[in-house]
Amino acid sequence: MARIDLVELAHSYHGTGVDPANFALKPTSMTWRQGGAYALLGPSGCGKTTLLNIISGIVKPSRGTVLFDGRDVMPLTTQQRNIAQVFQFPVIYDTMTVGENLAFPLRNRRMPSAEIEARVRQIAELLDLVPHLGRKASRLTADAKQKISLGRGLVRADVAAVLFDEPLTVIDPALKWELRSKLKVLHRDLDLTMIYVTHDQTEALTFADTVVVMHEGSVVQTGTPEELFLRPDHTFVGYFIGSPGMNVLPAEVQGRQARIAGHVVQLERSYCGLPIGARLEIGIRPEFVRLAPPSPGLLGAKVERIDDLGRSRFAHVRVGDLRIAARVPRGLSIEPEMALAFEPAQIHVYADQRRVEGAA
């Protein structure tokens, strides 16, 4: 296991002569804690695999350094970096049995047979593969083959980190939930540093203690699932995490007031000296906007649609040109013309998409 530091990493697949705004990975410095369970979350093409491949040594970055426990690993190959990787599709030997597949990374390291057997058994038990240990891998379903890939990634206790690149893509949806929970237990039991790449917020939030959100080649926030929900540092995080995503509304902001579509909304904190010329927006999650009967003090809204999610209902409303999602309280009778009440403590202010910390 290792602490992994990324120091001023940046990467362009087209040489460093191109505009840095077009780099696949924009300058990034961060630390992955030893023993942490991380998810690297973002939409397709945002640079997740590039970052993962730089850590493992598959891609040489255009700029910057990777340190494992303070040691520069840039001159080292993937194998020398001692990283285990699990990819989207199973990487196993069909001609070997399940047990032989799991043992393979350990035999390669010349581990004593008794230790190999004990470790293979432990991993097989954790992944419910014990009944299959003696079977040829070729006879198994795609799900079971991917479980073997996961097992092969986890079987070595001495790796610097285990990197998972969308490992549950081929898994049946019903099994996905189970395997994700299993990975979390495995992380606790095996005490490994794990980085799990996904574009699926549910996968990220259920697996990780810390979620790293990427957008257009940059890490825009690193935090616990709760931090990402309650205090998105970037409008993209607000929009990408949560369902429905955060409302992001153009606003004029002065002191403790924001003006949205001509209506004044009170803020809990004060915002003075906001950057001149910046695009100002407020962000508030639908959970903290309440649909209410029309009232003189509230922002009037036209109801377009109600989504019933079983445990909660959300209204999609229109205020002038703006579309806003709001929570529908139980028992509220809904008319075409309603109003919105905002929870001041949950309103964030953004300048050019970055959250601004207000003053008390």
Ligand SMILES: Nc1ncnc2c1ncn2[C@@H]1O[C@H](COP(=O)(O)OP(=O)(O)OP(=O)(O)O)[C@@H](O)[C@H]1O
């Ligand atoms: N080998 C390559 N050569 C040129 N461009 C590449 C290469 N690999 C990735 N890219 C580009 O770099 C950017 C980041 O890609 P990357 O695969 O890292 O993103 P990602 O978030 O992992 O996406 P996905 O989930 O689709 O794999 C994209 O614009 C992609 O087209």
